[in-house]
Amino acid sequence: MPRTGILIVGHGSREPASNREFEELVGCIRLRRADLEVRHAYVELAEPALADGLNAIASGNERVVVAPCFLFTAGHVKNDIPLALSAARRKFPTVRFTAGRVLGVHPAMAELAYQRALEAAEAADGLADAKRTALVIVGRGSSDPDANGDFFKLARLLGEGRDFGWVAPAFIGITKPLFSEAIELVARARPEKILVVPYLLFTGRLISQLKMQVREFQARYPWIKTVLAPHLGIHPKLIEAFDERIDEALSERAPLPCDNCQYRTPIGAIAENVGGFRSLLWSARHMETHAQAMPHAHAHRPMRRHVLVCGNVDCASRGSIALIGELRRALKRVGREREIRVTRTSCMGRCGEGPTVAVYPDGIWYRGVTPADANELVDCHLIGDRLVGRLIDAIMQ
Numbered sequence: 049m050p051r052t053g054i055l056i057v058g059h060g061s062r063e064p065a066s067n068r069e070f071e072e073l074v075g076c077i078r079l080r081r082a083d084l085e086v087r088h089a090y091v092e093l094a095e096p097a098l099a100d101g102l103n104a105i106a107s108g109n110e111r112v113v114v115a116p117c118f119l120f121t122a123g124h125v126k127n128d129i130p131l132a133l134s135a136a137r138r139k140f141p142t143v144r145f146t147a148g149r150v151l152g153v154h155p156a157m158a159e160l161a162y163q164r165a166l167e168a169a170e171a172a173d174g175l176a177d178a179k180r181t182a183l184v185i186v187g188r189g190s191s192d193p194d195a196n197g198d199f200f201k202l203a204r205l206l207g208e209g210r211d212f213g214w215v216a217p218a219f220i221g222i223t224k225p226l227f228s229e230a231i232e233l234v235a236r237a238r239p240e241k242i243l244v245v246p247y248l249l250f251t252g253r254l255i256s257q258l259k260m261q262v263r264e265f266q267a268r269y270p271w272i273k274t275v276l277a278p279h280l281g282i283h284p285k286l287i288e289a290f291d292e293r294i295d296e297a298l299s300e301r302a303p304l305p306c307d308n309c310q311y312r313t314p315i316g317a318i319a320e321n322v323g324g325f326r327s328l329l330w331s332a333r334h335m336e337t338h339a340q341a342m343p344h345a346h347a348h349r350p351m352r353r354h355v356l357v358c359g360n361v362d363c364a365s366r367g368s369i370a371l372i373g374e375l376r377r378a379l380k381r382v383g384r385e386r387e388i389r390v391t392r393t394s395c396m397g398r399c400g401e402g403p404t405v406a407v408y409p410d411g412i413w414y415r416g417v418t419p420a421d422a423n424e425l426v427d428c429h430l431i432g433d434r435l436v437g438r439l440i441d442a443i444m445q
Contacts, residue, residue, distance in 0.1 A: 050110035050144070053085040054294060055101050057129060058117045060090030062399065066252040067094050070117065072282055077290065085109060091124045092397055098128065102136040111144045112136075113297045117290065118150040119157075119187075119249060120195035123394040125150055148297030151289050153198050158205040160285035161185060161245055165206075168243045168277035182214035182239040183207060186227050186258060187247045189219030191359055191394045196223055199247070206245075213239055220246075220254050221361035227258065231265055231274075241273040248279045249286075254361065255279055352387040353430055356406040357417075359392035363402030367419055368392075371403050374422030379430070388430050401441065411444030 056077060058070040071088060078086040085108065089101025096104070106112050114133065116125050133145050151157055165183060185206060187199040200217050207215030214237060218230035225233075227244075234242060246258055262276045280286060357363075357372050372392055379385040398404040398415060405414040407429065417425065417439055428434045 051085075051108065052111045052113065052298070053087065053105040053109035054081060054113045054115055055105045056086065056088045056115045056117055057098060057101070058088065058090050058094075059124065060092045060094035061250070061252050062093055063252040066250040069250040069281060073117065073286070073290070076282065076287055077294070080287070080291065081294070091128050092395070093399065098132045099135065102132060103139070106136055106140040106143045106145075109143065111146070113294065114145065114147040115290070115294050115297060116148065116150050117249070119247070120152060120190065120192075120198045121150050122190040122192035122195035126192070146297050146300055148293045151286075151293065153201050153205065154289045154292070155205070156285045156289040156292075157280075158202060160280055160283050160289075161202075161206050161247055162210065163283070163285065164277040164280065165243050165245050168245065168275040169241075172241055172243070172273045172275040177240065178211040179213045180240040181212055182216065182234045182237065182242045183210075183212045183245065184216045184218055184227070184231055184234060184242060185245045185247050186218050186220055188254060188361070189222035191222060191392060202247070213237075220258055221364050222359055228261055228265075231261075235265075235269050235272060239272065241275075243275055243277060245277045246279045250281065251279060257365075351389050352384075353389075353410065354408045355388065355390045355430070356393045356396070356408070357390060358394075358396045358398070358402055358404040360395040360399075362395075362399045363404055366402050368403035370419040371405075371417060371422060374419040375426060378423050378426040382426065382431060384431065398441065404441070405439075412440065413442040413444065414439040415441035 056074050061067055074088040087101055087105045089096050089098045091098055116129055118125050129147060133147060137145055185203045190196055203215060203217035214234055216230050216234050218225050218227040220227055244262055246255060248254055259276060262274060266274050357368055359368055372390055375390045379388055396404045401415040403417050405417045412435060425436055428436050
C-alpha cells in the first residue's frame, strides 16, 4: 500500500474547550488507525489551518484522505475544503488526494442523539410517559438549504418509533424555526416534559447561548419540566459513524460530492472549466464583464455593486438580519435595488467584530454595522461614492 495519511478537518472555535474536544476525537481515531498517519486541521478560528495541514500531511505520504468532521454538508464543506484540495493537488502533483463525506444522516448519529435525550430524561425522573414528552432537537442552522433539510431528516429519524408526543426540530440561529419560537409553540401543546437536545458536536458559545434560552423558558413555564441534554460530544456512536466515513473514503466508495464538481474534475466536454477558483470567478466575472460569463442571454443589466452581509450566528445575534432588511428598504427608497444587490452570506471570518458588510467590486469591508447605519451606508457609499470611514474594517487591494 502507498503511504497513507488521514487529515481530519474541523470547523475551529475561539473557545479552547471546543477545540480540545475535537482534538480528543482525533486522538481516538489515531489510536484506531495506528497503521496510518492521522493529523488534524481547522477551516477557521484555530491552528493549524487547513492549507497548512494539507501541506504537512502531503509532504510525507503518497496518498491523503481528507475526513471532514462536520454534521452536514454546507458552505465550508462545499467550498473551502474542495478549494484547498485543488491548491494542494497543484502543489503536490504526485500525491493522490481523496475527500470523504460528512457525518450526515447516519443511523448511529440518530442513536447518539437519542442516548443524549435519555440522559436528559433520567435527570427529569425518567421517561415513564413518552407520549406526554416533547423532544426539541436543536441544530446550528445554515444558509445552505441542503444542510437544513438533512437536519430535519435526522430529526425525523431520531423520533421514528420512539413514541414521543412531539418531536420539533429547531435552530439556534441563521434560519427558522428558531429554538425560542419552536419551544413556545411546543409549550402551547401542554406537554408534561420537554427534552432539549443540542445536535452540536462540541461545546462552545452556541451551547452557552442555548443554556441561557432554556433557563429563560423555564422561568416563564415553571410547570413544564424542561431539561437540556448534553451535546453530542465524544461517544462510541460518533466514532462508529466517523470510522465508516473514513472507510468509505479509503475505499473511494463515496467521495465528497463537491470534490467531483465540474470546476474541480474533468467532466465530459466541459473539462476546460476545471480550476480551483473557477467556480468563484464566475460570479465576479458576471458582475464585472458580464458578456464573458456563462454563454447565455440575460434579461438584466450587470450589477453596479454587490453588498454581502454576514448572516452567521454571531453576526445574526448582533442584528445583521435586520440590517439586511434596512439596506434593501433604503435601496428601494432611492430606486436602486435592481443595480445594487444585498446578499446574506455565511461566515465571513470576522466573528466577534460583526455585523460584517463587504461591498464589491470596491473591496470595502465594514464591521460593527447596525441597522441604524443602513441609510448612511446607502446614501454615502452605495449612491454617493463616499466611504463611511467610522465603520471601515479593511480596504482590499
